[in-house]
Amino acid sequence: MTACDDNMCDLECPPAARLCRAQHTSSYFTMTTLKLTYFDFHGGRAEPVRLALHLGGIAFEDHRFAGTDFPAIRKTTPLGQVPVLEINGVKVTQSDAILRYAGKRAGLYPTDEFQALLCDEVLAGLEDAGLQVGKSFGLTGDALKVARTELVNGPLPKYLGWLQHQLQAHGGSYFADGRLTIADLKALVFVRNLTSGQMEHVPKDLVERLAPAVHAHAQRIAETTGVAQYYAGFKA
Ligand SMILES: N[C@@H](CCC(=O)N[C@@H](CS)C(=O)NCC(=O)O)C(=O)O
Numbered sequence: 567m568t569a570c571d572d573n574m575c576d577l578e579c580p581p582a583a584r585l586c587r588a589q590h591t592s593s594y595f596t597m598t599t600l601k602l603t604y605f606d607f608h609g610g611r612a613e614p615v616r617l618a619l620h621l622g623g624i625a626f627e628d629h630r631f632a633g634t635d636f637p638a639i640r641k642t643t644p645l646g647q648v649p650v651l652e653i654n655g656v657k658v659t660q661s662d663a664i665l666r667y668a669g670k671r672a673g674l675y676p677t678d679e680f681q682a683l684l685c686d687e688v689l690a691g692l693e694d695a696g697l698q699v700g701k702s703f704g705l706t707g708d709a710l711k712v713a714r715t716e717l718v719n720g721p722l723p724k725y726l727g728w729l730q731h732q733l734q735a736h737g738g739s740y741f742a743d744g745r746l747t748i749a750d751l752k753a754l755v756f757v758r759n760l761t762s763g764q765m766e767h768v769p770k771d772l773v774e775r776l777a778p779a780v781h782a783h784a785q786r787i788a789e790t791t792g793v794a795q796y797y798a799g800f801k802a
Pocket of ligand 1: 610611646647648649659660661662
């Protein structure tokens with residue numbers, strides 16, 4: 567993948583030229599090269615990182631691969647897992663650590679210690695919620711139905727209710743720092759997955775019914791200029 571040239575260097579960079587924009591930021595001059603390896607879809611553990619780097623105008627190689635290539639890719643990763651962020655060739659694992667790094671570089675992570683704690687708390691809670699959801703992946707038929715029904719009746723109401731409480735307890739608009747942080751991006755990705763209609767046996771309106779403030783938050787974050795432009799770039 568090659569860097570886009572100057573006249574392509576805006577938020578509408580096409581997917582094939584995702585090394586964009588931050589060619590003109592200080593990160594360019596420190597010559598940090600970033601390569602993020604993850605599945606080729608708008609979700610999962612790397613998606614908040616992609617969003618944070620994009621919003622921060624930080625150049626990175628968005629290395630996406632098909633699920634069928636995972637057996638080969640995993641052999642190249644430290645723990646047989648993705649995402650992996652290569653920073654000047656150094657392979658780093660653990661999505662939330664990577665996300666915090668991206669958030670700090672993008673100005674999307676609180677500098678205040680307490681606000682950073684609130685942000686981290688939401689990241690970890692969403693990771694736990696995602697693990698619950700992930701238990702049903704790969705199941706089919708009745709086993710899938712049973713697992714998803716349990717999810718809808720137990721863990722999802724618990725985590726959605728908790729997210730709603732966190733949001734409302736800290737101002738109602740953002741999860742921490744009174745502004746957009748990586749916690750909002752990770753929450754957006756989580757809610758998008760649940761409302762996508764792709765999750766069989768999970769009603770599309772579950773989030774809206776159980777946690778309307780979280781649903782409204784996700785819609786608002788999705789409409790944030792940089793986020794909306796990021797996804798519009800994939801349709802170009
Ligand atoms: N703690 C790791 C977990 C990474 C992880 O489980 N990634 C999944 C894809 S989202 C994976 O690679 N699964 C394959 C496996 O664990 O064998 C992180 O947060 O990055």
